[in-house]
Each structure stands twice: as C-alpha cells, then as structure tokens.
Amino acid sequence: MHKVADIEVQHNIMAANKKLADKNLKKLEDKGIFSIDMVGAIGSGKTTLIEKIVDEDDFKAGVLAGDVISKFDADRIKNHDVPVVGVNTGRECHLDAHLVDHSIEDLPLEDINLLIIENVGNLICPVDFDLGSHLRIVVVSVTEGDDTVEKHPFIFQTSDIIIINKIDIADAVGADADKMVADAKKINPDAKIIKTSFKEEIGFDEVMNEIKNFQKNI
Amino acid sequence: MHELSMAQGIVNSVIETAEANDATEVNEVVIEIGKLVLINPEQLSFMIGVLSENTIVEKAKFEINEIPVEIKCPECNFHGNAETDDLDHYAPMVECPKCENKRISILNGKDCIVKNIVIEKSDD
Numbered sequence: 001m002h003k004v005a006d007i008e009v010q011h012n013i014m015a016a017n018k019k020l021a022d023k024n025l026k027k028l029e030d031k032g033i034f035s036i037d038m039v040g041a042i043g044s045g046k047t048t049l050i051e052k053i054v055d056e057d058d059f060k061a062g063v064l065a066g067d068v069i070s071k072f073d074a075d076r077i078k079n080h081d082v083p084v085v086g087v088n089t090g091r092e093c094h095l096d097a098h099l100v101d102h103s104i105e106d107l108p109l110e111d112i113n114l115l116i117i118e119n120v121g122n123l124i125c126p127v128d129f130d131l132g133s134h135l136r137i138v139v140v141s142v143t144e145g146d147d148t149v150e151k152h153p154f155i156f157q158t159s160d161i162i163i164i165n166k167i168d169i170a171d172a173v174g175a176d177a178d179k180m181v182a183d184a185k186k187i188n189p190d191a192k193i194i195k196t197s198f199k200e201e202i203g204f205d206e207v208m209n210e211i212k213n214f215q216k217n218i
Numbered sequence: 219m220h221e222l223s224m225a226q227g228i229v230n231s232v233i234e235t236a237e238a239n240d241a242t243e244v245n246e247v248v249i250e251i252g253k254l255v256l257i258n259p260e261q262l263s264f265m266i267g268v269l270s271e272n273t274i275v276e277k278a279k280f281e282i283n284e285i286p287v288e289i290k291c292p293e294c295n296f297h298g299n300a301e302t303d304d305l306d307h308y309a310p311m312v313e314c315p316k317c318e319n320k321r322i323s324i325l326n327g328k329d330c331i332v333k334n335i336v337i338e339k340s341d342d
C-alpha cells in the first residue's frame with residue numbers, strides 16, 4: 001500500500017534564467033561594463049558588425065562569440081586584437097544566462113568597458129533567454145527575404161536597435177528594404193531602425209551613435 | 219531545439235521536488251506554458267519522455283496547460299488577454315486588442331512553470 005501526495009512545486013523554469021541574467025548584469029555594471037546582446041540569423045552580418053565596432057576607439061571591447069560547434073567567428077574577431085571567448089552551445093540553438101555567467105569569467109573584465117555577446121545565429125530561440133545585457137541589437141539582412149521581420153515579430157519586439165543590413169544588394173535579391181523598415185516600425189515603435197550596408201560603409205556611424213546614446217541613458 | 223533545455227529544467231525540477239518529498243514514483247506532473255514562450259508543446263512532451271527514462275518520473279502523466287497572454291494597456295486601460303492577430307501568426311501578437319497600442323505591459327504568458335506533482339510514497 002502506497003500513500004499518494006499532491007505536492008505544489010510552483011517552479012518557474014524561465015525565472016531561473018532571468019535570475020542568472022540579472023546577476024550577470026549586476027556583475028558587469030559593478031565593473032562599469034556596458035553589454036550588448038547581438039542577435040540575428042546565420043549570415044545576417046552580426047560578426048562583420050562586431051568587427052567594425054571593436055575597431056572603433058570609443059570603447060575597450062571584449063567579445064563572447066556564441067556558436068553551435070565552431071570557432072570561426074571567435075577567430076575572425078581575435079584578428080582585431082580584442083579579447084574574445086568562444087562559447088560553443090553544443091546542440092543548443094541559443095546562449096543562456098548560465099553559459100554567459102561562466103564565459104565572462106574568462107574575459108579580462110578589468111580591462112574592458114564594452115561586452116558584446118554574439119548570440120547563435122537564430123531569430124527564434126534567443127527571444128526567451130535574457131543574458132544580462134543593457135541593449136539587444138538584431139541584425140536582419142535583405143537576403144533573408146523582405147517578409148522576415150513580419151514572420152518573426154518576437155525577436156524584433158524584444159530588440160532596442162533593428163538593423164536592416166545589405167541594402168546595397170536589395171534589388172539583386174528582389175527585396176524591399178523599406179518594407180522591412182515599415183514592418184519593424186509597426187511591430188516595435190520604440191526601436192531605433194537603421195538601414196545599413198557594412199560592405200559599402202552605409203549606416204555604420206548611425207549604429208555607433210545609437211549604441212553611445214543607449215549607453216549614456218542607462 | 220530549445221525544447222531540450224526547457225525539458226531538462228522541468229525534469230530536474232520534478233525529480234528534485236519528488237526526492238525532497240521521499241517519493242518512490244511520480245504519477246502526475248502539471249506544467250503551465252505561456253503562449254509567448256516559443257515552445258512547441260508536442261516537441262516538449264517528446265523531450266520530457268526521453269529525459270525521464272530510467273528516473274522516478276518515467277511513468278508520470280504530464281499535463282501541459284497553455285496560459286494566455288494577459289496584458290494591460292496604459293492608453294485605453296484595457297486589461298485582459300491579447301488575441302491572435304490577422305498577420306497569420308499562431309502566437310498572439312503583443313498589442314492591445316482594443317486600441318492596437320503596442321506599448322503595453324505584459325502581465326502573464328512569458329513563463330514556464332512546474333505547477334504541481336502527484337507522487338507515491340512508501341508507508342514507512
């Protein structure tokens with residue numbers, strides 16, 4: 001004969017990540033570090049944007065380069081003489097606060113004032129996972145199709161800066177960059193939306209200015 | 219594939235609670251998933267099944283309840299659930315269904331909660 005008991009658990013699985021994210025943010029703020037969660041699909045231009053940001057003299061940057069199994073992105077950024085830690089998620093499609101918590105320990109936190117966290121290339125899964133950042137930037141390229149923004153509203157809703165990238169080749173791939181801007185505005189009226197081509201040097205200064213504005217206002 | 223990490227979090231939470239209460243077996247688990255959590259309940263169930271193998275949760279029946287997105291609108295004071303929009307999205311677009319304002323407060327629907335479990339205990 002067994003006894004049966006109904007036990008109230010009330011364990012919030014999402015809250016565990018959020019709690020760790022808050023801890024990460026506090027740790028970074030205590031060291032005077034501004035942090036950016038960089039999200040976007042595979043091939044949207046996240047790594048190129050990070051390379052350009054770390055080349056500027058405005059910040060002393062450190063980078064966490066998230067990837068599923070490879071270290072190509074980490075190696076690319078290392079060539080710019082900034083501290084980089086590659087974070088492999090193995091089979092997971094996003095970074096989480098736990099991985100970030102461990103990985104930032106490997107960065108020289110005393111020597112940097114900007115942390116860029118390059119998330120895994122994915123427009124869906126990172127939405128649910130705060131990492132401990134002040135600012136989320138989403139990079140979407142016209143090559144993904146000009147319906148990408150309206151198809152993935154949540155990532156655009158949770159981002160502070162929305163970058164529509166590779167606008168120089170929009171005609172060649174039959175995409176309307178202005179439609180993507182309009183969709184983004186509709187989904188997230190508070191976000192800063194910037195059209196760019198990092199290859200053709202379009203829009204990057206505006207991106208830097210917005211990052212500095214956000215940093216000033218925290 | 220983040221159903222896997224979510225499932226792992228759920229199974230760990232159930233096992234911890236069950237063991238803390240001297241359970242010999244877990245019969246039932248009730249989970250609540252907000253509609254804004256980008257999780258497919260069917261995939262989640264499959265992953266939970268895989269991760270529960272050879273544990274005291276193995277035979278448990280999992281009940282997954284979807285929780286609607288509850289919002290409050292500072293513009294028109296609407297307080298209630300967000301609706302599915304007409305842009306062919308399955309999950310609710312987070313806007314006020316009354317005045318279409320998108321600057322709203324989300325009160326519920328972003329969480330994944332293990333609500334309660336029913337366990338068996340030995341008599342001694």
